[in-house]
Amino acid sequence: MDTQDPNLEKMAALGRVTRSLIHDFNNSLASIMGHADFLIADLPEDSEQHAFASNIKKAAIQLQDTLHQIKAFARGEQDIPKPEDITGKHHPHHPRSILLVDDRAMVLNTIATMLQRHHHTVESASDGFAALDMIRENPKKYDLLITDYTMPDLNGRDLISEIRQDFKTIPIIIMSGDTQSLDALKKDRSLNNIYVLPKPIVAKDLDDMIALSQKNRK
Numbered sequence: 001m002d003t004q005d006p007n008l009e010k011m012a013a014l015g016r017v018t019r020s021l022i023h024d025f026n027n028s029l030a031s032i033m034g035h036a037d038f039l040i041a042d043l044p045e046d047s048e049q050h051a052f053a054s055n056i057k058k059a060a061i062q063l064q065d066t067l068h069q070i071k072a073f074a075r076g077e078q079d080i081p082k083p084e085d086i087t088g089k090h091h092p093h094h095p096r097s098i099l100l101v102d103d104r105a106m107v108l109n110t111i112a113t114m115l116q117r118h119h120h121t122v123e124s125a126s127d128g129f130a131a132l133d134m135i136r137e138n139p140k141k142y143d144l145l146i147t148d149y150t151m152p153d154l155n156g157r158d159l160i161s162e163i164r165q166d167f168k169t170i171p172i173i174i175m176s177g178d179t180q181s182l183d184a185l186k187k188d189r190s191l192n193n194i195y196v197l198p199k200p201i202v203a204k205d206l207d208d209m210i211a212l213s214q215k216n217r218k
Contacts, residue, residue: 026198026200027199030107030111031110033060033202034110039056040054095118096210097143099124099131101126128154129154132163146173147160147174148174156176157174160174160191176196182198
């Protein structure tokens with residue numbers, strides 16, 4: 001006899017759909033905010049186009065705030081952390097050789113551009129298996145791996161496990177729009193030299209995380 005509460009099943013299904021939608025929205029916001037930042041940095045501050053780009057960034061931040069509220073409501077949270085509008089100067093650090101992994105082409109290109117504009121050397125892969133092959137073929141080539149968490153076939157968590165079998169010390173930054181997955185990684189004491197970064201990615205946060213990962217590298 002099936003005793004499962006149908007209301008609980010519906011709530012669980014709604015939670016899964018909500019997490020999936022928030023993840024997709026955050027991926028899109030990563031590209032919108034990233035390209036807005038590129039325009040803000042490149043356009044003259046007194047130009048009309050600079051104002052347009054700034055308004056795009058503000059609208060994206062407002063949407064990000066709404067997503068935080070939806071996510072907090074779905075998780076039953078009382079306090080809602082507001083996203084920070086981070087612009088301006090970035091902390092200086094040495095250029096690095098970085099392997100970037102994300103299955104979304106637009107997100108991959110946006111983050112690669114962020115990194116390249118700060119003089120890092122970037123190679124990219126669209127899935128975890130390709131990233132594994134690239135690291136195994138050139139084990140000393142990369143100073144840092146930056147990977148998405150939610151990917152088909154081999155997700156970010158499994159990619160970390162595979163890499164750690166042979167490469168114990170390479171710093172890894174793992175990105176996701178799903179904060180529950182990131183929270184689980186933060187609590188996993190078996191993971192070494194792993195850093196988590198919520199999407200949408202902004203250049204300042206990415207810069208800070210890269211600097212931290214290199215500072216702590218043993």
